[in-house]
Amino acid sequence: MSTYEEEHNTSGNSNSRRDLRAQIRNLYQEDGSSTALLQLLAQLIPESMQEELLNEKEEGCPETFIDSLPRVNKCDLKGADACSICCCGYLDDTHPLVVKLPHCSHRFDLECVAVWLSKSRTCPLCRDDVLSHKPKVDISNVELEEDWGMYG
Structure with a gap:
């Protein structure tokens, strides 16, 4: 029987965060645009949150x-x-x-x-x-x- 960490691949959680940051950095630098980065983020963010983020405008007050x-x-x-x-x-x-x-x-x-x-x-x-x-x-x-x- 495997442990929770092994089953969910959470052992060394700080290393996995560093790896994710490195992957994002590499994706952003590879093609010089943010399309690969946006595709990765689209996979990580649930659809409901994606819609909210797309509809939300970062404008100021009227x-x-x-x-x-x-x-x-x-x-x-x-x-x-x-x-x-x-x-x-x-x-x-x-x-x-x-x-x-x-x-x-x-x-x-x-x-x-x-x-x-x-x-x-x-x-x-x-x-x-x-x-x-x-x-x-x-x-x-x-x-x-x-x-x-x-x-x-």
Whole structure:
């Protein structure tokens, strides 16, 4: 009777990882393109995950989302508060334009976070997906309000 390691070929697991890395590196360098590498990865990744990865776009946030970020009032800023991206104090500017991300309440200069969010959908600090926390509009309330305005 064979052991679990022999049956599943897991003995020396760190060596097998190194071998896989070496195979991937060799595949990538052999033909100079990523087609062989993609074929190998397609064999390793289940079909359901492949579809998700193909459908997922690595684009940033839409401009409308960036423009709709809530502004922070200058009165709410403290002297020591600074943007985590550029490290400049908010109150160093005579007219600071500071926004707050709605899902995590992290504050940034609008100019800094606009560039970040145009390329990424995550908060620069906590890396949480900012678009997954969009407030959802309840259509039934909107319809009720429209109907009420029509009769009242």
